Amino acid sequence: MATITSANSSLAIAVTDLYPSPQSIQGYAADDAFTADAVEQAEIVMGVDGHMSAGFIFNPTRMTITIMPDSPSLIIFENWQLAQRTAREVYRCNGTVILPAIGRKYSLQNGVLTSGNPFPGNRRTLQPVPFIITWERVIAENN
Template sequence: MTSLTAANAVITLTVPLVFPTPIQLQGFAADNIYDMDNVDQVETAMGVDGILSGGFVFNPTNQTFVLQADSPSIAFFETWAATQRQAKDVYTANGSTTLVSVGRSYISTKGFLVSMPPMPAAGKILQPRRFAIRWESVQSVPN
């Protein structure tokens, strides 16, 4: 029987000008590794005569990684953000996600770090942090 576990997912990111060697993300939140927004594939317009027209459009893909407050991968995102701030420029990332349980891999290209909390929220314990990347492209490839 095939398992749908996400526990064996392997996610690597590179930021060529900061981290040229792929870094494997680790220390995910207990209930979430990442979220992906739906991506609109078509733009539509309804004419005044009631006829619907549509056409293909490119849209970015938003992905949010969720890391425990003590994840060793937090340093990757903080360094990426600090380096951009220091340079007053942006550095794009590339990524690879392998989902072993379903035998699929996904290649992510030209990603921008668009948002992150400056530090973890604090409750009874420190809370997970969410790091959002906006990708130009995410493509599925067979393993």
């Protein structure tokens, strides 16, 4: 019987002109490793007569990656933020998510780092650090 564990999942990201070979992201937060927001795929309007019309639309996918403050991958995101700030340009990336538990692989295409904390939150202990990458396209494949 298959499981739904996420303990064996993986995420790798290649950042063009910074990390051209895929970097395996490690050291995720326990309760919030990586997630994607729901993507609106249709525009819906109601006419004055009460009839609904709809049309397909494209939208990007926002993905939140939350890593621990002692993660070896934190430096990847910090360097990425610094490179973008220094160049005053965006650095595009591509990635892959592999979920062995359900036999799925996801190709992440043409992403941009759109949000990230400058440092871990300081509370009783250092807090997990979230970063958001916005992808042009996410394609599901059988693994």
